Amino acid sequence: MAVFTRFKSAVRWRYIPPCSVYRRRLDPGPLLRPAESVPERRVHHGGAESAAPRRRPFSRVTADDLVFFRGVLPGRVITDPDVLESCNVDWLKTVKGNSEVLLRPKTTDEVSQILRYCNARNLAVCPQGGNTGLVGGSVPVFDEIILSTALLNRVLAFDTISGILTCQAGCVLESLSEYADKQDFVMPLDLGAKGSCHIGGNVSTNAGGLRLLRYGSLRGTVLGLEVVLADGRVLNLLASLRKDNTGFDLKQLFIGSEGTLGVVTAVTILCPRKPRSINVAFLGCSSFQNLLKTFHMCRGMLGEILSAFEFLDASCMSLLENHLKLTNPISESPFYIVIETAGSNSAHDEEKLHNFLDKVMTSSLVTDGTVATEEAKIKALWSLRERVTEALRHDGYTYKYDISLPVEKIYDLVTDMKEHLGSRAKNVVGYGHVGDGNLHLNVISPTKDVGLLAAIEPYVYEWAARCRGSISAEHGLGLKKRNFIYYSKVHAGSQRHPQPLQDPAR
Amino acid sequence: MAVFTRFKSAVRWRYIPPCSVYRRRLDPGPLLRPAESVPERRVHHGGAESAAPRRRPFSRVTADDLVFFRGVLPGRVITDPDVLESCNVDWLKTVKGNSEVLLRPKTTDEVSQILRYCNARNLAVCPQGGNTGLVGGSVPVFDEIILSTALLNRVLAFDTISGILTCQAGCVLESLSEYADKQDFVMPLDLGAKGSCHIGGNVSTNAGGLRLLRYGSLRGTVLGLEVVLADGRVLNLLASLRKDNTGFDLKQLFIGSEGTLGVVTAVTILCPRKPRSINVAFLGCSSFQNLLKTFHMCRGMLGEILSAFEFLDASCMSLLENHLKLTNPISESPFYIVIETAGSNSAHDEEKLHNFLDKVMTSSLVTDGTVATEEAKIKALWSLRERVTEALRHDGYTYKYDISLPVEKIYDLVTDMKEHLGSRAKNVVGYGHVGDGNLHLNVISPTKDVGLLAAIEPYVYEWAARCRGSISAEHGLGLKKRNFIYYSKVHAGSQRHPQPLQDPAR
Known part of the structure; x- marks a missing residue:
């Protein structure tokens, strides 16, 4: 049976200095492990210091296999080492595989044919979305065939009344956001990685991100999935309904299981209406206790328009100033907060935000702050939070x-x-x-x-x-x-x- | 192995004229059935006209079994036929079982002991919450032991910062609403059945209700579950975290599977902050097309404060007038809409609602309407929607x-x-x-x-x-x-x- 490595797409690709380390797969253990049992072997960051796991007895790709793949995917079977290089390494450059074949299917049926064949041939497969993950789940460990979702990139349906979007798994999140925007809707998730990550990877990893506070997790907003199982069977769970209480909700098993149970090939997701007004406040706090009190007050006073409440500490700010030459827009503080509001009436939103800021400033929960309502300034404030990783x-x-x-x-x-x-x-x-x-x-x-x-x-x-x-x-x-x-x-x-x-x- | 009948709690108990019909269990079929295969036997409403299914070869409850149960649940093993009568019949009075034993555990451990014993003894068990279901899932079919969650009714924890509530499965939804209200939060679900239904039944049936439009389904708001499996093992999935991406989300299997996979004994659920302002509008529409256009406009203009958009047709209104002597507060229309807003600022909410109503009235999408902001009037308008079933x-x-x-x-x-x-x-x-x-x-x-x-x-x-x-x-x-x-x-x-x-x- 084909074995999937984990499927991860949560962080935008950026150039990272090379520090590649060869990493090998561990045998899978039981899902639920007694708390007293400590694993003998661990994979550490970079993997070099860990006990080396073994490659399991999968077949090697042969010339005959390539002939089969080329028949199914004419012109979309990649063996060029230069192209394969970037697909073998994760974006953190901490783990590296050694695959010699990259397959780029365009349809569910092609994915099904590939997996059915690989299953019969005992060939290991690594599904790959935008390859933006942080935990070494999106690249092969040894010589697994890389199954890319990049060409599964069509929007299949959009219902302008309900905001229900159905698309193939390889659609890039930012493209979907732009598509939804034109219909006066937004995607219910937003990540720093949106320019590269695929919606199939987002679903497979149950990506969180910046809008979860407002729109909830993908477990609520994903209404349907199409999944190809390891033996090539297609599981059609694509019903695009807000409610369906007929039997077990099998699609939930595929959300967040990182490709271990199947390859997501299509997604139905509920898009909220596009807010007409966005405001961002950047605030300073003297203690984390005060930050928590500010959060509590914020939830009460901003209520339904609160769409994000993020924080960074003073050390993060120093790194932003020293390494990226960003400017702290307010006075120095032990903690900084980014608050975003999103609503349907700008006058109302600004009034709510003003009342809230007035209260937290007069009660000294917040020591300093600035607010942006224009897009460029909003982006500048958000970058103080989003560029910490960089x-x-x-x-x-x-x-x-x-x-x-x-x-x-x-x-x-x-x-x-x-x-x-x-x-x-x-x-x-x-x-x-x-x-x-x-x-x-x-x-x-x-x-x-x-x-x-x-x-x-x-x-x-x-x-x-x-x-x-x-x-x-x-x-x-x-x-x-x-x-x-x-x-x-x-x-x-x-x-x-x-x-x-x-x-x-x- | 103990077999669970379905577990259902979605409609408030009200007195219903007796029309009890004895109903029998069908053998379980495959979950996913090819669309072309038509079952030979069907259970029709009331069941009398359907081919009679067979009782499967479970043991019968003996005097020794009762001794065991009384040891585990002193004073909480009910065999009085008068008490059993109401637990054997569903609230619609369309299906009736013939159980002779009702067990009322107070703890997860007691549930575990009972199920372990029943499993070993091959005794069938029917878990029962508020017995408010509409599909014949909450009462025994034959002589299954009724396992009531009624005494599993403790609140276990409430986090006033995050709004995360942990409680036992038998807590009545309305009690939880009152509890959350005191902490300045609300339950994310609301049903007509709230005075009787249990949260464990709500989760087991993935109950929808009146707030789903605003707060989403239980698949997003339920953060953790504790479940006892048929063999008595306790599955602790109670983590009270907004985010946890470590492995398969097994709790999802128990949400909406109606007790067939296990008995939910405790629930962790995320409560939203209590809105400070509620408004209800009751509107008339000349066509369903106009009603849909009104819905589209409503989502755009009320946006984040829209918490319900319900409808009834003219025939429903006639029934309300004729049988319940309710008064139509507006002129006669083919369709009626109930819109609820819930927000953090009453002036803002009223202004948004006013602007919306002004637009739908001037564009003739809506022909007549009335708005309530006081609690008594809000209840009166809601009753026009909620009492249709009655x-x-x-x-x-x-x-x-x-x-x-x-x-x-x-x-x-x-x-x-x-x-x-x-x-x-x-x-x-x-x-x-x-x-x-x-x-x-x-x-x-x-x-x-x-x-x-x-x-x-x-x-x-x-x-x-x-x-x-x-x-x-x-x-x-x-x-x-x-x-x-x-x-x-x-x-x-x-x-x-x-x-x-x-x-x-x-």
Whole structure:
């Protein structure tokens, strides 16, 4: 049977200095692992220091296989090493495969024929979307055939009454956003990677991003999927209905399972109406406690127009200033907040925002701030949040963590990690999605440092597990995090249960 | 292995004239059935005219079993026939079981002990929430043990920053709404059945209701579940995080699967902040085309404050007037709309609503209307929509259908059904959730009429299938619809696919 490697498209491709390390696949373990069982082997960042996993006994691609593929996909079977190079390496340049064949199907039937053949021939396949993932899930580990969704890029239907869009899996998110915009709708998700990532990859990795606070997760907005299973069978779950309570909702199994259960070939998604007014505020806070109070007040006063509540710490701002020469538009603060509103009436939105800002400034929750209503200024403020990842890369080797925690604890992990690592780390910074309880924790070292890594892991995962957090909020498991799943999942049979806090509701 | 009958809690219990009919269980068929295969046996409304299914070879409850149950649940093993009577009959009084034992556990561990024992003893179990379902899924078919969630009614945790609520499965929805209200939050779902239905039943049936348009489905708002499997194992999927991308989202399998895969014992759900301002408008429309145009304009102009867009036709209004003596607050119209807004600023909300009403009145999309901002008047307007079901019961024997369709087609089915049935039906009426593309189609006959039923089914299901609709939008399958699932689901291997409408997005 063909085995899928993980499918990941969550971050925009940007040029990254090469630091490729050959990485190998681990044998899959049980999904739910008892918390006391510790894996013997781990894949570390870059993989070089980890025990080398084995290639499993899949067949090798032969000349006859290529003849078959060329019959199905005339002119779309790529063996040119130069073209293959970029598809074998992830955008972080931390993991690298050695595939010699890239297939570019245009239709579901072609995907089905390829997988049926590979299954019969015992050839391993790696589905690939925009190759923008952060966890080493979008590139081959050894010599798997790369199955690209890039030419599965047609919009299939759009209902201008309901806003329901059906498209092939390889549509680039930004193209879909532009398409929806012309119909007076927006896509319910938005990511820094939108210029490269594919909607099929977004769905396969259950991408989160900047609009989740407002429009919810893909589990609610994806209405249907078409998926090709490993043996080539096509599972048509494309019903484009808001409601359907007939039987098990099988499409949910494919959302966020990173291509391990099948290749998503088409997606039906519900698009919200386009807001007529957008405002962005950039604020300074003297403490994380005040930031949380600001968030609480913000949800109450901005209510239905709040579309994002993001934060970065002072270290992030220094990196933006030092490495990217961006200017802090307000006075220096320990914490910065980006708030976006999106609504249907600009006068109303501005009044709500004004009232909110007036209250948080007079109550000293916020120490300084600026607001943008014009597109260029909005983009400039957003770039202070969106370009942190880029700034980090200029500062050294970065160990990246994407942790989900109860919102009141998200910065405690950064504070604690700083203390725990002391001078071993060059820098420990935190930023992320306050509204979703999602921290991006980054530890920076001048160079790769096995000793530092050993001090971070499994410490960071144990910390998250103690708070009932998740070791991967939105990036997925890929190859890098898959051996740590047991920190976030409880195995069947556990009796762990929250204690009652009070009497019955009634 | 213990077999669960379906678990359904979607409509408030009200007194209904007795018309109990003994109903028996069908053998389960494959989930995905080829569209060309027609089942030989059907369960019709009331079941009397259907071929009688067989009781499967489960054990009978013995005195020893009762001793065991009394040991686990002291004082909570009910065998009094008078008490059992109401748990054996569904609220529509159309299906009736013959269980002789009702168990009322208070803890997950007790549920686990019961199921483990029943599994070992080969005793069938029927989980029951508020017993408010419409499809015959919440009561036993034969002599299954009834496992009630009524005493699993504790709130376990509430996070006042994030609005994340964790509670046991037997909490009544209205109690949770009152609890959340005190914390300045609301439940993300609201149903006519809220006074009786249990949150575990809501989740198990993926209940829709009146707020889905605004807050989305339970697939997005339910963050975690605790489930006891048929063999007594406890699956702890209770993580109360907005985001968690570590592995398969197994809880989704239990949402909407009506208790067939396990008994939900606890739920974690995300509550939105309580809106500060509510307005309701009741409008008249001269045609369904104008109603759809009104909906389109409404979504644009009310945008983020729109929380419900419901409709009823003139026949529904006549029934409300004739049977419940309600008064139509506006002039007679072929169609009536109920629009609710919920926002954080009453002045803004009223201005938006005023602008919208001004536009739809001057453009003649709406012919008459009234608006309520006070609670009593809001309730009075809502009752015109919520009490249609009650009015229908006074008009005769009602054949009920809950169909999901592309929104522009929802009333075509009513029009077509009227023509198709002609004088055979006393009345054919339509109402429902325009915002969700969900039609409640009701055909009324003076008495039960096998000939009329044969004219409705499978005609109505075929109609829905041709439009790629669903034969159950929010009521579930239960026993009544389970044999018709293949009208809504395509089996694996199908190549059915929407045709491309235009060129690639990019």
